[in-house]
Amino acid sequence: MALLADRESRLLIDGELRAGENGAFGTVNPATEEVLGTAADASAADMGAAIEAARRAFDDTEWSRNTALRVRCIRQLREAMQANIEELRELTIAEVGAPRMLTSGGQLEGPVDDLSFCADTAENFSWNTDLGFARPQGMPSNRTIAREAVGVVGAITPWNFPHQINLAKIGPALAAGNTLVLKPAPDTPWAAAVLGEIITEHTDFPPGVINIVTSSDHGVGALLSTDPRVDMVSFTGSTATGRAVMTDAAATIKKVFLELGGKSAFIVLDDADLAAAAAMAAFTTSMHAGQGCAITTRLVVPRASYDDAVAAAAATMAGLRPGDPNAKGTVCGPLISARQRDRVQSYLDLAIAEGGSFACGGGRPADRPTGFFIEPTLITGLTNDARVAREEIFGPVLTVIAHGGDDDAVRIANDSPYGLSGTVFGGDPQRCANVAARLRVGTVNINGGVWYAADAPFGGYKQSGVGREMGLAGFEEYTEIKVIATLAP
Structure with a gap:
């Protein structure tokens, strides 16, 4: 060849x-x-x-x-x-x-x-x-x-x-x-x-x-x-x-x-291992610099555990520094182009304008002067009405949103023009299954299950x-x- x-x-x-x-x-x-x-x-x-x-x-x-x-x-x-x-x-x-x-x-x-x-x-x-x-x-x-x-x-x-x-x-x-x-x-x-x-x-x-x-x-x-x-x-x-x-x-x-496109939700129920769920959501969003249509980019967590979820997710994201894609342990590589990097940065600027803040990340990494890199970024302080919570960013950007129980979590997840994918994390399998059944999406991961396979159909609802x-x-x-x-x- x-x-x-x-x-x-x-x-x-x-x-x-x-x-x-x-x-x-x-x-x-x-x-x-x-x-x-x-x-x-x-x-x-x-x-x-x-x-x-x-x-x-x-x-x-x-x-x-x-x-x-x-x-x-x-x-x-x-x-x-x-x-x-x-x-x-x-x-x-x-x-x-x-x-x-x-x-x-x-x-x-x-x-x-x-x-x-x-x-x-x-x-x-x-x-x-x-x-x-x-x-x-x-x-x-x-x-x-x-x-x-x-x-x-x-x-x-x-x-x-x-x-x-x-x-x-x-x-x-x-x-x-x-x-x-x-x-x-x-x-x-x-x-x-x-x-x-x-x-x-x-x-x-x-x-x-x-x-x-x-x-x-x-x-x-x-x-x-x-x-x-x-x-x-x-x-x-x-x-x-x-x-x-x-x-x-x-x-x-x-x-x-x-x-x-997609703007998929990662729902954490109040009986879940919160730290493990938040860490998985942060890892998933950072992988390949968030350049995946089915990546879960809204972390929907119990209101009472919001601060703990932010801390756990931020700790994971901060450890996933953007790096050389050739390196064996790199998870978050570059964005595809300068145009795409600038587009993602414009959304980060918008998050601040909308009243949000960054628990980690927020822009280009200081140690990467060349290459189209953006730090894995965790946005807090916004609701599901914010543009960064509704529009597909296609970068390593995760927005944390509080929910008030299972019904509210489902409402938030479904309150999107998209319906490509979703994740449910919880301790009770039947409760997780009930929440998953109510999501208007084409694929659902429950507690880490993998739906991607040659024999499994992939696609979405609504504008996905x-x-x-x-x-x-x-x-x-x-x-x-x-x-x-x-x-x-």
């Missing part, structure tokens, strides 16, 4: 690696601010060529009907990525700023291994279901329900967990028989472009089945939502951009999957999205249902 050696990426269009019509754009290491190299900068014409290649591969080849070929190709991709895992690890740390410790899980190794779930699901899926004999309207009929691929899928992905999100779309979409055009975020083009090199060198994917288009222009990705040759758009990113995707897709009535990714439900997002009725003798 030569990508890291020559530090220059290419587009993958119709089975060929090629330069971008707009030349190349630079990429930067967020921990050092050093230029890493260049990525192919695609034009609207490049995107049009990729869409046409995907359309042709779906319409004119057997890809959508040859399950064995699809399974083989996806397993080849998994094996090739595993064979190059150490180079991919170094790329991920350098480009994403992901702490090394996370690359053994959700930042790299986990998503690569999860490709096996996609292949196994396609291999064992019930593509046809016998609905049986009936006489609708008096006509004797044998009926079958068929699951088929949607068609051409446009996948638009963000920068925070690029391997996880790229593969969570590529794997099930291709396994289900679709062809695909992937447009990754401009901040992390290599994590996607490297797949093009691996695919061309180590797999049997036919030309046009998968196309990878990197570009510095977000407008190039937006073409996937408007082009009538694209049958479905699968988008992960901000709620604001998700609205634009849905609006653009409405013109051609495309199928749309959206995994959007539409549909589910991963699991059998995520696989079926990329299929259509056809009913076939045959006149019986």
